[in-house]
Amino acid sequence: MIKGITAVRQASTPAVFDKLASFFSALGFERGKDWDEEQSRGRAFLAPLGNLEFIDGVLPSNADVFVEVTSLDSVREVAEKWLAQSWGEAEAASRITATADTDWKSRLFTVEPVPGVAFSFWEWLDPLQGKPVALEGDLSAEGLRFAIVVARWNAVITDRLLQGSLDCLYRSGAKKEDVQILRVPGAWEIPSAARKVAETGKVDAVITLGVLLRGETAHYEAIYNEVSRGIGQSQQETGIPHAFGVLTCETLEQALDRAGLKAGNKGFEAASAAIEMISLHRKVAAKAGSVKA
Numbered sequence: 001m002i003k004g005i006t007a008v009r010q011a012s013t014p015a016v017f018d019k020l021a022s023f024f025s026a027l028g029f030e031r032g033k034d035w036d037e038e039q040s041r042g043r044a045f046l047a048p049l050g051n052l053e054f055i056d057g058v059l060p061s062n063a064d065v066f067v068e069v070t071s072l073d074s075v076r077e078v079a080e081k082w083l084a085q086s087w088g089e090a091e092a093a094s095r096i097t098a099t100a101d102t103d104w105k106s107r108l109f110t111v112e113p114v115p116g117v118a119f120s121f122w123e124w125l126d127p128l129q130g131k132p133v134a135l136e137g138d139l140s141a142e143g144l145r146f147a148i149v150v151a152r153w154n155a156v157i158t159d160r161l162l163q164g165s166l167d168c169l170y171r172s173g174a175k176k177e178d179v180q181i182l183r184v185p186g187a188w189e190i191p192s193a194a195r196k197v198a199e200t201g202k203v204d205a206v207i208t209l210g211v212l213l214r215g216e217t218a219h220y221e222a223i224y225n226e227v228s229r230g231i232g233q234s235q236q237e238t239g240i241p242h243a244f245g246v247l248t249c250e251t252l253e254q255a256l257d258r259a260g261l262k263a264g265n266k267g268f269e270a271a272s273a274a275i276e277m278i279s280l281h282r283k284v285a286a287k288a289g290s291v292k293a
């Protein structure tokens with residue numbers, strides 16, 4: 001399963017390393033895991049989305065990292081201020097290009113925080129790109145509290161789902177102390193544990209993980225219906241988002257595919273849905289004037 005892309009850049013000197021870290025911190029990037037060891041130091045900066053693009057044609061700038069932003073002008077202001085402080089007013093101007101339209105309906109400027117290392121920042125002219133305006137949840141889990149209810153039945157698979165959920169939560173900014181894990185015997189017990197923990201009012205979302213295998217489960221349909229109904233009912237009646245990560249498969253092989261092999265990891269997807277739904281609930285409430293998103 002492909003998990004992410006990391007663009008690694010070697011700083012030519014310790015001073016360049018410090019300058020680059022200072023520049024990206026000033027821009028407000030979310031921080032990743034740093035390290036300081038005898039052989040090397042690392043500073044990590046995260047973005048909600050990453051992709052790798054190969055281009056057959058002319059590049060819009062000499063930068064080899066392009067950062068998509070919203071509010072390009074505000075980003076530019078921060079970059080200019082940082083340049084002026086780091087290099088002085090006179091040199092600052094030579095380290096940043098004018099903001100110009102590109103040929104892909106966006107605006108872009110390029111900045112060289114240190115000589116020979118360039119970054120282009122850009123934003124869409126029409127950020128919605130023709131799509132109707134919609135309220136959508138964000139994918140940051142910073143400061144959010146979660147309960148994961150995971151069934152022990154078919155643990156070889158549910159452990160992988162749990163790993164996927166934790167991976168998503170931590171990489172999205174959740175703190176370890178804000179994630180409770182509740183283990184239950186089987187899928188049948190998930191709704192009751194989910195409801196109990198949701199009712200404590202101490203979690204912002206519940207993630208439910210289990211595996212029902214048709215071949216192994218007598219009254220498979222009846223159990224599945226009751227598990228899904230119970231989780232849905234707990235969600236509706238407590239008002240706390242419940243992500244549904246209960247797999248229903250014909251075979252163990254199919255379940256393994258959905259737990260990190262060929263078909264992604266449904267635990268990861270359920271955690272991501274939980275984060276998004278917390279944010280969406282808050283936005284809807286904020287729009288209605290009751291809570292700050």
Ligand code: DLZ
Pocket residue numbers: 151153154185186187188189210211212213214216217218
């Ligand atoms: C009993 C049972 C069976 C046959 N199959 C499954 C299954 O495929 N997946 C699962 O999560 N749990 C199964 N269980 C256990 C029930 O969910 C429940 O834990 C027990 O019946 C005890 O109430």
